[in-house]
Amino acid sequence: MTRQKILITGASSGLGAGMARQFAAKGRDLALCARRAENLEELKAELTATYPSITVAVAALDVNDHEAVPKVFQELSEELGGVDTVIVNAGIGKGYPIGGGKPWHNIATIETNLVSALVQIETAMAMFKAAGRGHLVLVSSVLGNKGVPGVKAAYAASKAGVTSLGESLRAEYPSGPIKITVLEPGYIESEMTAKSNSTMLMVDNETGVKAMVEAIEKEKGRAVVPGWPWWPLVELMKVLPPKYTKRFA
DSSP states (O other): OOOOEEEEESTTSHHHHHHHHHHHHTTOEEEEEESOHHHHHHHHHHHHHHOTTSOEEEEEOOTTOTTHHHHHHHHHHHHHTOOSEEEEOOOOOOOOOTTSSOHHHHHHHHIIIIIHHHHHHHHHHHHHHHHTOEEEEEEOOGGGGSOOOGGGHHHHHHHHHHHHHHHHHHHHOSSSSEEEEEEEEOSBOSHHHHTOSOOTTOBOHHHHHHHHHHHHHTTOSEEEESHHHHHHHHHHHHHSOGGGGGGGO
């Protein structure tokens, strides 16, 4: 099934902006939201100039403003004439070693990546139930498969929660008009990974996002992206003793 109208959160840069560009090239109409409204307007101008046949709606949204999420989703849906797919992508990569005296970094990561993701999921699922169809895409991470020490501990925990929510929804909606996809990106070039000390197996934004978009278009239930070499590495991570997971930090 081709989903024509796609809403992406966290779309002002990184993976969100990358997905917007690739979906625009496929002729999809887009509803884009993020905190940085100026970046969204620039992206909208770029996409509509390059692909004049598509519709691009943008709105400022801080996903931690939980009351704003359903309002903005509804406004964007109305502007686009409905939404077929919601991609829960907004997230941050803050972190500090647990017990190191800066708990607010980890709290912010859990709040944005997990609690606010749940608010977006609740909103999207309510919209899809009302419409009788839809495709929910959750952007998790390969690090959601295993605890990771140090600064990425809270990030890994937040993404494990996102993956678990996706698995729960896949069990609840195993077939039918509402589809659930959980994406587990490896290290893909973005603003977030630029702040990371790890460059292991990093792929460029275009390559990584292409794998994400392909998995979304195929409506896979779960996809590690890019598949090679990350799929076998994820299976290895699951069985590694905890002391070895620092290699992925």
